[in-house]
Amino acid sequence: MYNDNPTLDNITQKLDPKLQGQVFDDEKSENPSQRKFYIESYGCAMNFSDSEIVASILAEEGYHSTREWQDADLILINTCSIRDKAEQTVRHRLANFNNIKKKKPGTLIGVLGCMAERLKAKLLDQEKLVDIVLGPDAYRDLPNLIRRAEDGDKGVNVLLSREETYSEISPLRLGTNGITAYISIMRGCDNMCSFCVVPFTRGRERSRDAYSIVAEAQDLSDRGYKEVTLLGQNVDSYKWTDPNTDEHVSFASLLVMVAKVNPLMRVRFSTSHPKDINDDVMYAIRDYHNICNYVHLPVQSGNSRVLKLMNRTYDREWYIKKVDRIYEIVPDCAITSDMIAGFCSETEEEHQDTLSMIEYAKYTMSYMFYYSERPGTLAARKYEDDVPYEVKKRRLAEIIRLQNQISYESNKRDIGKTFEILVEGDSKKSKEEHKGRNSQFKMVVFPKKAGIKPGDYVQVKIESVTSGTLRGTIV
């Protein structure tokens, strides 16, 4: 849909890793008789994290992962429904797999994740080559559905659960750099943002056992990982009660528990809902060096009337107060956002409010989209999707242009500053350079130095910047 404007498309692609398919492989199988699975993930970090749970379940069944889908006995695609474009990407990908069954008749194809949950058995009618349809709360049933599919019986399990958190399953880290990892701390979402399909595809919100989260962080630390990102659609509403002591664990206390695992292991988290993030979370960021100075705080729109239609439960003034409070408690905190252009009935003036919010909040980066109506959501049922496509696209382009400018200005203010960087690996462009991030999640590139390797912390002084990257030298 974007392809008539390649420049805009490039920017959006770059800023929206959520839409990029990612292939996982790690375990290299040496035994040719061993059954192999291939998994490809789309959508948000939760989906990538879920793929690691699925991989772990398959490893228990004796499967090994492969990078080549042509080699696999089982091809899985973990899907996203957030926007129409995300679903189209998956359908194109399924079309690519079309010939495999002629060449290798026994190959099984499974659709996992949010599209599976949204379309259920309909997916089997629409996509004839699919054998297995499995929703996000049903992954434990995968081995069972594989056995049934091997007998020629196509299977669907899209039951949503109020309890499932896969708490005790140790994820098989896939496509990993060995330094940064995701930890899923909750599932589902109880907010009903009117544009959003997630509550329908992921079910009710539930929090995972805090001790199993800490144990997973400890295990990652023992294996040399240096950064964990705690994941949930709305992490600030994490709540869990210890059944033995009746003690309540809030998100702020969970953050501190994870931070204490290893002071040299960074802790990040995503996503924060502006209505739920509180001072305690900000105090945890202020008080613990290894809790990063970074909050992803999606605003969606800068206009109060639109926010009300979106059912975000805060207005512009309330959001501004949140932003002020974050900068008050942690002055060098970076804030990033998500924004939707052209929601139902949005006027030009209301769009301007979103632009002015980018300037006010000084977002260092944002994920930016135009509104895509999702079947079954409150907005689809109640409001007309009446902003013309051309207008949505132009408003989105304005948002992207301004955000790039604000990101660039923010990065320019970093010239001359020295940051602690966690080295993640080679830069994209050169083997002579390392890349890593500062606490604020900004990508930093610098010439390699003898003895420095991925996983080390270095001090880098910033010398030049673009809107997306800082460059400097180790001091």
Ligand code: SAH
């Ligand atoms: N739980 C997170 C967001 C998860 S979805 C939160 O509340 O912020 C990621 C982003 O996709 C959202 O923040 C929103 O900006 C965007 N999005 C969700 N539904 C959309 C839709 N129907 N059309 C366009 N963008 C959408």
Ligand code: SF4
């Ligand atoms: Fe969707 Fe809103 Fe839940 Fe985020 S908080 S997942 S936007 S319903």
Ligand code: F3S
């Ligand atoms: Fe997409 Fe589902 Fe995540 S709809 S954004 S994969 S929760």
